[in-house]
Amino acid sequence: MHVLIIGCGYVGERFAKQALERGWQVTALTRSPERADALQLAGINPVIGNVLEPESLRSLPQADLCLYAVGYDRSADENKRDVYVAGLKNVLSEIADRIPRLIYVSSTSVYGESTGDWVNEETLCEPANESGQICLDAENVVRELYTHNENRDATIVRLSGIYGPGRLIGRKEQLREQKPISGNPDGWLNLIHVDDILQVLFILASGPPSSPLYLLSDEQPNRRFEFYSELAKHLQTPAPLMPDEPSANFGKRCDSSRIRNELGVKLLRPTIQDGIPASIE
Template sequence: MRKLIIGCGYVGLTVAREWVKQGDQVSALTRSKDNARKFTESGIQPVLGDITQPESLERLPEADTVLYAVGFDRTADKSRREIYVTGLDSVLKVLKQRSQKVIYLSSTSVYGQTAGEWVDETSVCEPERENGQICLEAEQLFEQHGFLSTSVPKSNAATAVILRLAGIYGPGRLLARMEQINAGEPLAGNPDAWLNLIHLADIVQAILRCDTNIHLDDRYLVSDSRPITRQEYYLTLARLLNAPEPRFDSDGSGEISRKSTRFNSTERAAGMNKRCSNKRLREELGVSLTFPTIAEGLPDAIKKN
């Protein structure tokens, strides 16, 4: 089978390697000649191009499945909207006639709930933060281009499934926070706010499950089975590291480092004070999580860092 990955980074490269193991023909779009060489060494066919340069997208090959896993690259000198919306719009115009299925990685930031409410795929999406608004705008492009069952696709158009990912953690994604915890630096933010997390291995599971011949809904919320508070998350991390108990500066007062006042990318995606239900992921998509809670997932991630 022919696979194409657009956004071959932390998640995309892991999926690419799984597809290569399966014997699939895997291509990946990249702007970097250095990455192109690395992809070739891993058995992945590089395609030089840039989603913000529509003319370069004519090089995209036909594919049975496309994984779209583009993240925000601050080194690209492009705005979040240029990357997530304008770039995606250009890609979808090309993919309509060159693919059968698109698996799109979105974010639970599309939900605007902030009072500890439970959300699922049917919950209203009214994000107040700009990143959530842009993610929702990007999702809406799939309906506009006729990729979803809720739209009216042409018979020769590709179909799509949107995976709304909670905060991603796993090997290589905890180093900055591990250093901060070990140093005993205070953490910004409300310790009682809810976080929703998902381990890299279970994201890959969900993607591979979507790449089978089963009935798919338009959207799945990809989160583990137990939302936790920020306090519990960092207490657990500190205990695993034999580090000092974490301190929080919820109102930003006190002498704390500039680094500690920022939420990392995992926490931004994990959402501030909502709780995500993964019922459809488990019961309808049929994903049996390897790491259903951080009790199983954090030790694995730390061990492989």
């Protein structure tokens, strides 16, 4: 199995390392020569290029599968729409004829619910902000270039909030320093631990073509105050400080039963009670 990774970040790099352990060949796109050296040392074949520079993508190899997991780098100069939509179109236009399978990592921000209602793969997407609209537009690029072609297979995986080792640092400091945490305390948080993201990605990568869309979240949405109280308990800090002002935005609750039922997934971290201890370094 040869996998091309576009977006070798928090999720992509972990996927790459586990793929190497399985004996797979791994190639990854990177913009940085220094990063390319580090990938090479890890056993990953680097290709130096930029999703916004089509000519730099011509050396992307033929492979069995592409995992596209690009996150937005707020420290970079690029516009988010350019990276997520135009960059994706550049990559898929280049690889579509030589890589038959695609797993595209998207986000549950494509939903616009704010009343605490449940959402799943059948829920109409009406993003509440520009960021969610950009994610939905990117999904439509995948559908246009991959899922409407009988010689290609694509699966879009909408992830709820990603957490795991290294992804709670800012919140940990807020709790320890007793700094207020913004957001409606009664609003719903939908989370998925990185261990379960990897588990599902490998099931999709190793099996036959699957459904074109899955939502991946853990089994129990939590109120924001509940989550930070649980985190504070494990960090042995005082209870979180959160605003008292009322808010009409309660967010959404994500139902990921389809992916568990269709693929037989048994989550490793089904609740925050399982996931938080596995996230504190």
